[in-house]
Amino acid sequence: MTASPNPARERQKVVAIVGLTRCGSTLLDLALGTQPGIVGLGEIATVLRPDTAGIPRTASCTCGKVETQCNFWAPMRSLLDRHASADADEKYRLCLRMFQDQFGAGTVLVDSSKSIRSVQILKQIEHVDLRVILLVRDVRAWIVSRLDDRAGNPAKFSTDGVYVRNLHYHFGRTASAVAWMIPWLTRSPLYYGCLWHLQQWRLLRRLQALGVSGYLASYEMFTRAPEQEMRRILSFIGVDQGAGINLSASRSHIIAGNPNRDAPGRREHISYDDRWQGRSDWRLPFVLPWVRKMNQQLVYENHGQLLDS
Numbered sequence: 001m002t003a004s005p006n007p008a009r010e011r012q013k014v015v016a017i018v019g020l021t022r023c024g025s026t027l028l029d030l031a032l033g034t035q036p037g038i039v040g041l042g043e044i045a046t047v048l049r050p051d052t053a054g055i056p057r058t059a060s061c062t063c064g065k066v067e068t069q070c071n072f073w074a075p076m077r078s079l080l081d082r083h084a085s086a087d088a089d090e091k092y093r094l095c096l097r098m099f100q101d102q103f104g105a106g107t108v109l110v111d112s113s114k115s116i117r118s119v120q121i122l123k124q125i126e127h128v129d130l131r132v133i134l135l136v137r138d139v140r141a142w143i144v145s146r147l148d149d150r151a152g153n154p155a156k157f158s159t160d161g162v163y164v165r166n167l168h169y170h171f172g173r174t175a176s177a178v179a180w181m182i183p184w185l186t187r188s189p190l191y192y193g194c195l196w197h198l199q200q201w202r203l204l205r206r207l208q209a210l211g212v213s214g215y216l217a218s219y220e221m222f223t224r225a226p227e228q229e230m231r232r233i234l235s236f237i238g239v240d241q242g243a244g245i246n247l248s249a250s251r252s253h254i255i256a257g258n259p260n261r262d263a264p265g266r267r268e269h270i271s272y273d274d275r276w277q278g279r280s281d282w283r284l285p286f287v288l289p290w291v292r293k294m295n296q297q298l299v300y301e302n303h304g305q306l307l308d309s
């Protein structure tokens with residue numbers, strides 16, 4: 001396959017999944033890739049980040065190949081290497097061009113980067129028909145997931161670990177002021193409870209400021225009734241016909257996303273991660289009334305609705 005010399009100009013429908021880290025976006029991306037005419041590419045923004053260009057390319061893609069053999073990401077990485085000095089907007093356009101060359105402009109692209117930055121870029125690309133899904137996970141499940149990640153990967157949360165590097169990438173010098181506290185803060189359920197609330201509030205506010213009307217999806221509702229929720233999401237995306245969700249048959253090419261995406265059993269069926277129900281470490285932050293209220297509204301009452309733009 002050779003990429004055409006000019007960026008894609010045909011209309012391209014893109015679904016951007018927005019949410020917090022560990023909100024279930026990779027699962028939703030994979031599930032969408034099981035539907036006719038939809039292909040997911042995982043966290044595109046992570047792959048396009050200039051500070052990740054030098055990382056060894058040993059990730060496995062959800063297509064079953066390593067990224068250097070993947071039919072999409074191998075040529076895409078070569079193209080990015082040739083345009084290493086391009087800005088994020090130009091790199092995204094190259095990605096759209098490669099996608100259209102490979103899958104045709106009629107195929108829906110899913111980007112599960114989760115970031116508002118992707119939404120900002122996509123909004124500015126004139127031929128993109130953008131649909132945004134805000135995916136929210138129950139704060140109790142989220143806190144437990146974050147605490148377990150912290151306990152299992154202490155190096156990631158050290159003062160020079162990935163967590164602090166990401167803070168630097170997103171917040172610049174401000175991150176330096178809090179970096180020394182990270183190893184301590186990230187052991188605290190209260191920190192994660194407040195962070196969940198702050199980040200959800202910020203995402204909602206920024207989507208509103210961008211004038212984006214998104215679809216509010218709940219990880220809990222999706223994992224409990226996947227087929228039903230998929231029908232509603234497809235209707236929002238504007239795809240008429242759905243199919244059963246067979247994760248092992250997903251056509252998505254995800255090299256950046258949940259590191260457990262290909263763990264044994266993860267592709268057999270969709271199941272709810274209910275670890276938090278046997279734990280009590282989420283209880284303290286869950287006492288905060290604003291956290292409880294937002295959790296109830298976003299996850300259980302308003303899911304499946306359109307967010308006001």
Ligand SMILES: [Zn+2]
Nearest residue numbers: 061063070253
């Ligand atoms: Zn692949």
